[in-house]
Amino acid sequence: MEHKSFLFDTKGFELELCEIVIASGDKDEPRLLIQYIVNNIGKIRSPYTGEFLDEDWEDELELGSVQELADFALTKFYSPEEEFGLSYSWDSLLEALKQLPTTINPEYWVLGHPVESEKFRLDPGGMGTGIVRVEDVPIIFRNLIELRSQFIESEFSEMDNSLYEYTFPELIEAYDELTQLYKEANDYKKGLLMTF
Structure with a gap:
């Protein structure tokens, strides 16, 4: 497995998103995450392309699961193209x-x-x-x-x-x-x- 690491705004994540992710995951209910992403269009990127999301962002979803939506929402707090990991070592x-x-x-x-x-x-x-x-x-x-x-x-x-x-x-x-x-x-x- 290839290790990847990103500079991450943990304080922002803990204040804004952590509880939403946990609540959504506990209930397996993506609604709160979808609303969070919609409310932050222009600040959230695609984890697949690194591009900022626009109004057609849902076209990029593969499954629309809580995990995938959380993956999108997390990008408000890091830049997917700035990776510093340890690779395979x-x-x-x-x-x-x-x-x-x-x-x-x-x-x-x-x-x-x-x-x-x-x-x-x-x-x-x-x-x-x-x-x-x-x-x-x-x-x-x-x-x-x-x-x-x-x-x-x-x-x-x-x-x-x-x-x-x-x-x-x-x-x-x-x-x-x-x-x-x-x-x-x-x-x-x-x-x-x-x-x-």
Whole structure:
């Protein structure tokens, strides 16, 4: 699976859309999401093309499900064409990060937390979607900077490469890409949307 990440306005999402997504998902009822999209025409993009929606936006829908409509609505808070993900190295990097002494679970660093209730989990692509909140970005960014030397000096460089799909130099490159992703988010004061 290819990891993708986007700078994401988590505060705006939490204030405006999160409750609508959860309520719509809990009831499997798309009406609130449709109304949200209609009310925000010109601010929401197609997740398929990246173009801003116009009055014929419903022609782009494939299923019209809650998940697909949420996928459209989410674009008010990120730009689909500005992708910063870890591509295919994310899982090997995550396994390596789990060996480091951190106060925050590295799964959150790479995958974010799901948006969910007891009955519903937001996952438009069906392969996983998570969000890293803007207030956590500076902490994770600082951890990544502080732990880099430990990462390089760690046992991974001496470990059997068969344990990882990538070589150790490739893992260091992926680590630096993750750090750069958090630097961008920190500089722009944004959270992150992680997906596949």
